[in-house]
Amino acid sequence: xxxxxxxxxxxxAASSTPPPSRRxxxxxxxxxxVSMIALLWxxxxxxxxxxxxxxxxxxxxxxxWTVFGEVFDSATWTIQNYQEVMEGGFANAFxxxxxxxIPAVVIPITVAAFAAYAFAWMEFPGRxxxxxxxxxxxxxxxxxxxxxxxxxxxxxxxxGTLPGIWLAHAGFGLPLAIYLLRNYMGTLPSSLIESAKIxxxxxxxxxxxxxxxLSIPVLASFAIFQFLWVWNDFxxxxxxxxxxxxxxxxxxxxxxxxxxxxxxxxxxxxxxFVTMILPLVVFFALQRFFVRGLTAGSVKG
Amino acid sequence: xxxxxxxxEEVTAAPTVPVEEGAKDNSFLAWILRILSAxxxxxxxxxxxxxxxxxxxxxxxxxxxxGTALVxxxxxxxxxxxxxxxxxxxxxxxxxxxxxxxxxxxxxMVLLGFYLVYPAVNTxxxxxQNDAGDAFVGLANFxxxxxxxxxxxxxxxxxxxxxxxxxxxxxxxxYFATLAxxxxxxSEATAKSLLFLPMAISFVGASVVWTFIYRFRPEGxxxxxxxxxxxxxxxxxxxxxxLAVPLWNNLFLMVILVWLQTGFAMVILSSAIKAVPEEIVExxxxxxxxxxxxxxxxxxxxxxxxxxxxxxxxxxTTWKVFDIVYVMTGGREGTxxxxxxxxxxFFTFNNDGIGAALAVILFIAVVPILVINVxxxxxxxxxx
Numbered sequence: 152x153x154x155x156x157x158x159x160x161x162x163x164a165a166s167s168t169p170p171p172s173r174r175x176x177x178x179x180x181x182x183x184x185v186s187m188i189a190l191l192w193x194x195x196x197x198x199x200x201x202x203x204x205x206x207x208x209x210x211x212x213x214x215x216w217t218v219f220g221e222v223f224d225s226a227t228w229t230i231q232n233y234q235e236v237m238e239g240g241f242a243n244a245f246x247x248x249x250x251x252x253i254p255a256v257v258i259p260i261t262v263a264a265f266a267a268y269a270f271a272w273m274e275f276p277g278r279x280x281x282x283x284x285x286x287x288x289x290x291x292x293x294x295x296x297x298x299x300x301x302x303x304x305x306x307x308x309x310x311g312t313l314p315g316i317w318l319a320h321a322g323f324g325l326p327l328a329i330y331l332l333r334n335y336m337g338t339l340p341s342s343l344i345e346s347a348k349i350x351x352x353x354x355x356x357x358x359x360x361x362x363x364x365l366s367i368p369v370l371a372s373f374a375i376f377q378f379l380w381v382w383n384d385f386x387x388x389x390x391x392x393x394x395x396x397x398x399x400x401x402x403x404x405x406x407x408x409x410x411x412x413x414x415x416x417x418x419x420x421x422x423x424f425v426t427m428i429l430p431l432v433v434f435f436a437l438q439r440f441f442v443r444g445l446t447a448g449s450v451k452g
Numbered sequence: 453x454x455x456x457x458x459x460x461e462e463v464t465a466a467p468t469v470p471v472e473e474g475a476k477d478n479s480f481l482a483w484i485l486r487i488l489s490a491x492x493x494x495x496x497x498x499x500x501x502x503x504x505x506x507x508x509x510x511x512x513x514x515x516x517x518x519g520t521a522l523v524x525x526x527x528x529x530x531x532x533x534x535x536x537x538x539x540x541x542x543x544x545x546x547x548x549x550x551x552x553x554x555x556x557x558x559x560x561m562v563l564l565g566f567y568l569v570y571p572a573v574n575t576x577x578x579x580x581q582n583d584a585g586d587a588f589v590g591l592a593n594f595x596x597x598x599x600x601x602x603x604x605x606x607x608x609x610x611x612x613x614x615x616x617x618x619x620x621x622x623x624x625x626x627y628f629a630t631l632a633x634x635x636x637x638x639s640e641a642t643a644k645s646l647l648f649l650p651m652a653i654s655f656v657g658a659s660v661v662w663t664f665i666y667r668f669r670p671e672g673x674x675x676x677x678x679x680x681x682x683x684x685x686x687x688x689x690x691x692x693x694x695l696a697v698p699l700w701n702n703l704f705l706m707v708i709l710v711w712l713q714t715g716f717a718m719v720i721l722s723s724a725i726k727a728v729p730e731e732i733v734e735x736x737x738x739x740x741x742x743x744x745x746x747x748x749x750x751x752x753x754x755x756x757x758x759x760x761x762x763x764x765x766x767x768x769t770t771w772k773v774f775d776i777v778y779v780m781t782g783g784r785e786g787t788x789x790x791x792x793x794x795x796x797x798f799f800t801f802n803n804d805g806i807g808a809a810l811a812v813i814l815f816i817a818v819v820p821i822l823v824i825n826v827x828x829x830x831x832x833x834x835x836x
Contacts, residue, residue, distance in 0.1 A: 184628075185628065185635060186643075192650065192714070195665055196649065214675070215664070216679065216682070246514050250514060261533070262559055265533055266560035269557035288568050294811040295815050299570065299574035318497070318563070321563060329560060355533075355537040384654075386774050402775075405657065406775075409660055420660075422660070426654060427657050431649075
């Protein structure tokens with residue numbers, strides 16, 4: 152995000168001398184503070200993870216911390232909850248989430264890339280004004296779009312269908328995608344584009360052969376952001392797909408399970424982890440891009 | 453790249469690309485072509501989606517559906533754009549040069565117009581209408597919102613969230629980033645990913661995580677399985693139904709969002725802290741400044757603009773929080789917030805007018821940020 156990078160102090164780049172050690176004589180308080188917070192932040196998910204592998208009756212009977220007395224007792228651990236959860240609709244919801252997410256990531260990227268190229272490298276009337284309007288659209292709350300779009304969807308029969316939510320997510324993700332891609336593409340050296348033109352390349356060739364390959368980093372950042380956003384989204388899925396079983400996604404399935412009370416309590420931890428597994432894999436595999444994607448997307452409305 | 457000053461480009465259009473940008477064909481026909489070229493791709497997309505919908509109704513295997521969607525999403529959209537480009541190339545060169553940008557940028561604009569601009573305008577209009585949407589009622593919806601307790605509670609809570617969550621997330625994030633900066637590299641990285649991890653979790657998932665923190669069982673209904681109550685009873689206290697304690701329950705819900713957002717604040721602030729020139733910090737230490745003075749007088753001023761950006765980002769997220777309240781309490785016990793109340797009005801009670809008015813309130817609060825964004829963008833462009 153430009154707003155973030157621009158804050159990096161310019162002098163930082165200049166100081167190429169290796170920084171003198173920041174170590175202080177007594178680091179114990181530092182370790183203490185850091186581990187306290189890190190522990191506090193980890194306990195909730197750790198507890199959930201432990202719970203998800205416990206016997207259903209045990210989950211209902213006592214807290215996850217009681218396992219520390221019986222860690223090596225094989226009767227403590229089971230994957231029964233995961234089996235039950237998957238059979239109970241989460242496998243179906245997982246596929247639905249994939250069916251929603253993949254096109255909802257790919258479509259806006261393609262559409263935005265073409266638009267960003269036009270904004271960066273083509274002349275047309277009103278170009279800057281339209282782009283500024285796109286920047287303005289960045290912060291429009293999703294809530295502003297829900298009622299009118301759902302009314303139209305219901306009228307033409309697209310409510311509760313996959314294509315409807317793909318295009319909705321594409322539309323909501325476009326301002327950020329266009330903004331990021333255009334800013335990135337605009338920084339490519341114009342001599343490069345010009346020389347390609349002199350060699351007889353048309354816009355389409357320049358776009359596909361030159362600009363897209365050079366824009367891979369920013370495309371990856373946006374893809375990760377949009378993936379997380381769509382995968383973890385609850386509001387849009389709830390409104391445009393709802394609880395209809397053939398299309399309900401993981402977040403909707405999980406919220407449904409959470410609302411069923413004490414009876415399904417033992418399934419909740421495993422269910423929650425099923426919804427988290429893919430983002431967590433992405434997190435560990437692509438931590439660097441992940442951070443960049445999140446920070447890049449931080450302006451989204 | 454040369455960006456002409458905004459608003460003047462039609463007149464001065466600097467011909468950066470001499471071959472194409474000479475005299476453009478601005479005839480009526482050329483404009484029709486431009487608009488058509490912008491519409492073709494979305495139109496074909498919509499057509500395809502109706503066809504796809506047909507497949508879906510036929511109960512075809514979902515994996516096949518995803519496969520088709522993927523192929524079409526990746527290849528189909530590209531082929532569409534390519535086809536449009538070929539069509540434009542078939543036009544006379546002068547007309548084509550004017551039409552091509554519309555074929556590139558047009559589809560995106562059509563989608564934006566349909567999914568953001570039109571609904572936003574429509575929601576504004578709806579907010580002045582009754583719930584059936586057939587008569588204008590002036591400001592009656594807003595009047596109700598600012599007088600009836602239900603809505604006032606939602607607004608009060610939303611303001612509370614907006615004040616406290618960003619402050620807590622930025623505060624803890626900054627504290628943690630400052631401390632972690634003094635650790636060896638490996639420990640720092642590990643500690644930071646632990647704090648950052650919740651960012652990958654959905655708000656619904658996080659709510660489930662925290663269910664097992666706040667869980668409450670009345671006396672005689674078995675052991676406490678919520679860790680908070682286990683601690684309280686372990687110390688001889690009485691178990692508390694945390695999410696039913698008036699006012700405090702809002703704070704307990706806010707903790708969930710702080711838990712989710714602190715990692716984000718920490719990562720960005722940490723990179724800003726690392727960019728503070730070491731010479732200045734060392735020099736002030738040599739001059740006798742203690743750690744707190746260094747932090748207060750050197751580090752904070754150097755990263756203040758980052759703090760502002762992080763703060764506003766979390767503020768926007770917080771202002772629109774919906775999932776956490778919806779899953780944890782459903783807005784009961786005085787915990788409703790504007791975004792969640794809006795969905796409730798719209799879906800549960802069919803109060804479209806009120807729902808739209810609440811959406812407008814959500815929007816109006818972020819208008820200053822919109823203006824700042826646009827201003828900052830124009831300033832950036834001016835210095836390019």
